[in-house]
Structure formats: C-alpha cells, structure tokens
Amino acid sequence: MRGIIHILKRFLPPYKKYVSLAFIFNLLTAVLNVFSLATIIPILQVLFKVNTQTFEFIAWKGTDKAFIDVVLNNVNWYVTSLIETYGGSYTLMMLAIALIVMTLLKTASAYFGSYFIIPIRTGVVKDIRNNINDKILSLPLGFFSEERKGDILARISGDVNEVENSVMSSLDMLFKNPILIVIYLVTMTILSWQLTLFVLVVLPIMGFIMGRVGRNLKRSSFEAQNKWGELMSQVEETLSGLRIIKAFVAEDKISKRFHHGSNQFRRMSNRISRRQQLAHPMSELLGTITIAIVLWFGGSLILGNNSIIDAATFIYYLTIFYSIINPAKEFSRSAYAVQRGLASMERIDKILDAKNTITDPNVPIKLTFNKSINYKDVWFKYNNDWVIKGVNLTIEKGETVALVGQSGSGKSTMADILPRFYDIQKGGIFIDDTNIKDLKINELRSLMGNVNQDPILFNDTFYNNIAFGVKEASESQIIQAAKVANAHEFIMATEKGYLTNIGDRGGKLSGGQRQRISIARAILKNPEILILDEATSALDTDSERLVQEALDVLMKDRTTIIIAHRLSTIKNADKICVLKDGEIVESGKHETLYAQNGYYTKLCDMQGNLMTEESF
Numbered sequence: 001m002r003g004i005i006h007i008l009k010r011f012l013p014p015y016k017k018y019v020s021l022a023f024i025f026n027l028l029t030a031v032l033n034v035f036s037l038a039t040i041i042p043i044l045q046v047l048f049k050v051n052t053q054t055f056e057f058i059a060w061k062g063t064d065k066a067f068i069d070v071v072l073n074n075v076n077w078y079v080t081s082l083i084e085t086y087g088g089s090y091t092l093m094m095l096a097i098a099l100i101v102m103t104l105l106k107t108a109s110a111y112f113g114s115y116f117i118i119p120i121r122t123g124v125v126k127d128i129r130n131n132i133n134d135k136i137l138s139l140p141l142g143f144f145s146e147e148r149k150g151d152i153l154a155r156i157s158g159d160v161n162e163v164e165n166s167v168m169s170s171l172d173m174l175f176k177n178p179i180l181i182v183i184y185l186v187t188m189t190i191l192s193w194q195l196t197l198f199v200l201v202v203l204p205i206m207g208f209i210m211g212r213v214g215r216n217l218k219r220s221s222f223e224a225q226n227k228w229g230e231l232m233s234q235v236e237e238t239l240s241g242l243r244i245i246k247a248f249v250a251e252d253k254i255s256k257r258f259h260h261g262s263n264q265f266r267r268m269s270n271r272i273s274r275r276q277q278l279a280h281p282m283s284e285l286l287g288t289i290t291i292a293i294v295l296w297f298g299g300s301l302i303l304g305n306n307s308i309i310d311a312a313t314f315i316y317y318l319t320i321f322y323s324i325i326n327p328a329k330e331f332s333r334s335a336y337a338v339q340r341g342l343a344s345m346e347r348i349d350k351i352l353d354a355k356n357t358i359t360d361p362n363v364p365i366k367l368t369f370n371k372s373i374n375y376k377d378v379w380f381k382y383n384n385d386w387v388i389k390g391v392n393l394t395i396e397k398g399e400t401v402a403l404v405g406q407s408g409s410g411k412s413t414m415a416d417i418l419p420r421f422y423d424i425q426k427g428g429i430f431i432d433d434t435n436i437k438d439l440k441i442n443e444l445r446s447l448m449g450n451v452n453q454d455p456i457l458f459n460d461t462f463y464n465n466i467a468f469g470v471k472e473a474s475e476s477q478i479i480q481a482a483k484v485a486n487a488h489e490f491i492m493a494t495e496k497g498y499l500t501n502i503g504d505r506g507g508k509l510s511g512g513q514r515q516r517i518s519i520a521r522a523i524l525k526n527p528e529i530l531i532l533d534e535a536t537s538a539l540d541t542d543s544e545r546l547v548q549e550a551l552d553v554l555m556k557d558r559t560t561i562i563i564a565h566r567l568s569t570i571k572n573a574d575k576i577c578v579l580k581d582g583e584i585v586e587s588g589k590h591e592t593l594y595a596q597n598g599y600y601t602k603l604c605d606m607q608g609n610l611m612t613e614e615s616f
C-alpha cells in the first residue's frame with residue numbers, strides 16, 4: 001500500500017484536476033446508487049401490502065425530526081396517496097420509471113467517473129515512458145554495456161504496461177471503491193446500526209483471508225518481468241544478428257534458446273495468473289458467506305418479532321450490502337494487480353534512479369581552444385583491466401595525430417574518452433589547460449565531429465542523416481558536403497535522391513556508402529576537432545582515395561585525431577602514436593618512426609605490399 005501511494009504522489013500531481021473530477025463523480029455515483037436501490041422499499045410494500053400505517057405529510061422546514069425520517073415519511077406518504085388515488089399497478093409503474101431515471105443518472109455519473117480517470121492513466125504512463133526515454137539519452141554509454149538493450153525495451157513496453165494496469169486499478173481502488181464502500185456502510189448504519197456492527201465484525205476476517213493469497217505475487221511478478229526482459233534481449237539480438245545466424249546455420253540453436261526461455265516465462269505467467277484469478281472466486285464465495293450469515297442473523301431477528309428493522313427495509317439493507325461485494329471484489333483484484341505493478345515499477349526505477357556519473361561541473365569554465373589538447377598520465381578501464389595505462393599525449397591545435405596499433409590496443413578508447421563518452425579514472429585530459437571535466441559537456445562535444453568505426457545512421461532520409469548534427473543547414477550546404485564526401489553521385493542515383501529513406505540503421509546501403517554519409521555529416525558540422533576512427537576502412541581503394549582527398553582538405557589546418565589500420569592513409573600525419581596494450585610505445589613522424597626499425601616498422605612491414613605500392 002505504501003508503495004502505491006508513493007507512486008501516485010510521484011506521478012499524479014500534473015493531473016490533479018482530473019483526480020478531483022473523478023472523485024466528485026464517483027461520490028455522486030455512490031449516492032445515486034443508494035437512492036435508486038431505495039425504490040425497492042415502496043415496491044415491496046406495494047406488492048406485499050405490508051403498509052397498514054397511514055402517513056401524514058411533514059413540512060420540510062420547521063420540524064424537529066431527523067432529516068432522514070422526514071424523507072422516509074414523506075416518500076411513504078406520497079406513495080400511499082398515489083396508491084389511494086390511482087391504484088397499485090399505476091404506482092408500480094411510476095416507481096419503475098423512477099428506478100429507470102435514477103439508474104440512468106447513476107450510470108451516467110459512473111461513466112464520467114471513469115471518463116476522467118482515463119486521461120490520468122494515459123498521462124501517467126506517457127510520463128513514465130518519456131522519463132525512461134530521456135533518462136536513456138542522458139545516461140553514459142557505460143551504463144548500457146551492463147544493461148542489455150532488449151531488457152530496456154521490455155521495461156519501456158512490458159513494465160510500463162504493467163504499471164498502467166496497476167495505476168488504473170489503484171486509482172479505482174483509491175477513488176471509486178472506497179467511496180462506494182463508505183457510502184454503502186453509512187447507509188447501512190443509518191438503516192440499522194446493530195446489523196452493521198455485526199457485518200463489521202465479519203468483513204475484516206474476509207479481508208484477511210484474501211490478503212494471504214496476494215502475498216508473494218510481487219516477487220513472482222518481478223522474476224517474470226526479468227525473464228521477459230531476457231527474452232526481448234534475445235529477440236533484439238536475433239534481429240540484429242540475423243545475417244550471422246543464417247550464415248552459421250545457427251537457427252536451431254537460437255530457436256532452442258528462445259523456446260527454453262519462452263517456456264519458463266509461460267510457467268511463471270501461469271503461476272501468477274492462476275493465483276490472481278483466485279481473487280475472483282474467493283471474494284465471491286466469501287462475500288456470499290457473509291451475506292448468508294447476515295441474512296440468517298437479520299432474518300431470525302425479524303422472525304423472532306424483536307424486530308429492529310421491518311422486512312422491506314431489511315431487503316433493501318441486503319441489496320445495499322450486496323452492492324458492497326462488487327467494489328470489494330474489485331478492490332481485492334486491484335490490490336493483486338498493484339502487486340504486479342509495483343514489481344514492474346521497481347524494474348523501471350532501476351533505470352530512472354540510475355546515477356549519471358558523467359555530469360556537468362557545478363561551476364563550468366568557459367571553453368576555449370587556442371593551443372592544444374593534453375592527455376596527462378591517463379588511466380582508464382571499462383571493467384577490471386586497465387585499457388589505457390598512463391598515456392601522455394599532446395595534440396597541438398591544427399595538428400593531425402594518428403593512432404595506430406593492433407586491434408584491441410585501445411585506439412577507439414583513446415578517442416572515446418576525449419568527448420567524455422567515458423570518464424577516465426586517473427590522470428586528466430586538458431584542453432588549453434582546462435580539465436575537460438570542468439567544461440560543459442555539450443560545449444565540449446560541440447567542438448568535435450566523429451566519424452566512427454561503424455557509422456551510425458538513422459531510419460530517415462539522406463538529407464536528414466547528413467543534417468543530423470547541425471541546427472540549420474541549407475540544401476546547397478548539404479549537397480556540398482555530400483559532394484566533398486564523394487556521396488553525391490550515389491545519392492542522386494537513388495529514386496528520390498536526397499529524400500530517399502535509407503532504412504533502419506542505413507540497412508539499404510553498402511558499408512562504404514554508409515561511411516561516406518557519416519563523413520558528409522562530419523564535413524557539414526565543420527567541427528574544430530575531427531575524430532576519424534577507421535573512417536575509410538569500408539571503402540575500396542578507389543573510393544578511399546577519393547574520400548581521402550576530401551578528408552585531406554578537411555584535415556588541413558584542423559585538429560584531427562585519426563585512427564586507421566591501413567597505415568598508408570596516415571603517413572602524412574604530423575605525429576603518429578603507436579599504441580600497444582594501452583601504452584604509447586613509439587611516436588613521431590612516419591619517416592623517423594620507420595627508420596627506428598621498431599614496433600612501427602614491424603606493423604608497416606606486415607602491410608608490406610600496400611606500403612611498397614604506396615611507394616614508401
């Protein structure tokens with residue numbers, strides 16, 4: 001219960017208006033229901049001719065009798081006078097019409113009660129969804145190597161859904177059912193406090209039994225949702241790895257793994273749903289038992305003639321009491337749903353409450369970049385092993401620095417820690433003697449343009465993919481950038497030119513085409529610092545030469561960090577740093593390094609053919 005109130009406190013405030021409207025209409029519904037059921041008293045009295053009493057009209061004002069007695073008396077007076085004047089059958093018809101009108105009002109009001117709860121439900125869910133999305137955008141890259149993508153998708157879809165159901169139920173629970181139950185109990189107390197006292201002893205016993213069934217539900221739900229997350233991760237993997245799965249004929253293996261998880265999830269769902277379904281028959285049975293007890297108890301009192309209540313009123317009393325069963329049943333069912341929702345909320349909160357470790361400094365220093373970038377004794381690790389080990393590196397403004405080394409030596413990592421995609425653990429990176437941790441992250445990242453090892457494109461047009469990194473760009477600028485990146489021709493060859501959609505992650509393009517689009521994007525952004533991580537690795541030698549020419553123009557007088565396997569592409573760099581296991585083992589210009597006959601020479605010679613072809 002505390003959990004759900006906490007959730008509501010967090011998410012309801014923007015919807016206060018709807019909450020009060022729903023509350024008002026639910027209250028109205030309960031009152032109208034009590035009155036519409038009340039028509040049963042005169043109906044029974046007419047049918048069984050039990051009323052031998054005669055009634056006098058009591059003036060509404062200026063009487064010292066209780067209001068409820070006046071109402072009952074005057075209604076009775078009106079009914080008896082109707083019977084006297086028009087006869088029993090006509091009176092019944094009038095009562096039936098009154099019943100219909102009352103019920104119409106009641107159901108209309110109940111409808112409006114739910115009508116105003118709907119925007120609350122959809123609103124809360126929308127807020128949670130948006131919160132997760134924005135949180136994902138703000139969290140550092142490091143967070144996602146541990147949390148699998150499919151699992152996050154499961155949270156955004158499955159768990160938010162669970163919360164939706166539970167929020168909906170809890171709203172009913174908090175705004176509708178208790179109101180109904182309270183109003184009914186009050187009516188019952190007015191009708192006969194003795195019987196009601198008796199009921200109040202029996203009801204809590206029933207609630208206690210119901211509560212026992214609901215235990216453990218939250219735990220099993222949590223486990224089931226985790227399993228669901230796992231399954232979604234697998235689907236995500238299957239989708240992105242379909243090519244490899246087919247190539248290695250691993251369909252069976254993947255299928256088995258999925259079926260296994262899927263079956264486990266099914267078993268868990270069975271257990272949860274069965275337990276939840278138990279709420280319905282349990283409450284019905286227990287409700288009927290209580291009614292039977294009250295029927296027997298009250299009936300004996302009436303039969304025993306020490307009647308505290310007349311027969312017609314007793315039947316009315318029972319109908320009111322019976323009306324409690326439904327909200328009570330809903331109450332218990334929603335209490336179970338809430339358990340599931342709470343489990344999901346916990347999983348969602350693992351994302352929402354995740355601490356963002358890469359944040360802006362409290363007092364940011366104004367960014368300037370006039371002199372240099374400095375890596376000073378930088379140590380970095382992703383998990384347990386140091387990946388960058390005490391690197392010192394100075395990049396003067398306007399210089400092109402190349403990072404070379406074997407696969408896994410830490411080149412991409414060196415480039416990723418500069419825009420603070422990851423924060424280093426020891427040492428510092430400085431731009432013009434200002435630690436990058438003292439800069440505003442957005443300003444820092446705006447300084448740079450990335451062309452990555454695997455180009456990241458979006459399911460959008462060529463045009464928008466190139467214009468992605470800039471606020472405004474004219475068409476001519478975009479075409480110019482595409483021309484420089486040697487992408488204009490193949491773009492124009494597509495059906496709609498720049499307005500052609502490139503598919504999910506650029507799936508409709510070749511690897512080299514993707515790379516050229518991502519180069520065009522960097523060219524358009526025209527950043528002060530250019531980071532090229534294997535920017536041309538997917539191009540054939542011919543297009544590479546064309547793009548390389550374009551990049552050479554771009555790199556001229558611009559600070560550039562370039563990472564390349566093909567050493568021929570970096571031979572003109574102002575400085576080449578050779579990385580080995582996270583350390584810079586050699587650095588200098590190509591000719592001096594090559595002449596040293598060290599590690600770099602070995603790397604070059606391994607690519608011998610290429611080197612000679614490029615006339616070293």
Ligand SMILES: Nc1ncnc2c1ncn2[C@@H]1O[C@H](COP(=O)(O)OP(=O)(O)OP(=O)(O)O)[C@@H](O)[C@H]1O
Pocket residue numbers: 145382383387405406407408409410411412413414453
């Ligand atoms: N997200 C990550 N989480 C954990 N470890 C990582 C992560 N990314 C890279 N590593 C590890 O860090 C080391 C350096 O990786 P990095 O990507 O910097 O190498 P690289 O020099 O760019 O290699 P390549 O030439 O193959 O691109 C590797 O041993 C790799 O296993």
Ligand SMILES: [Mg+2]
Pocket residue numbers: 411412413453533
């Ligand atoms: Mg790399």
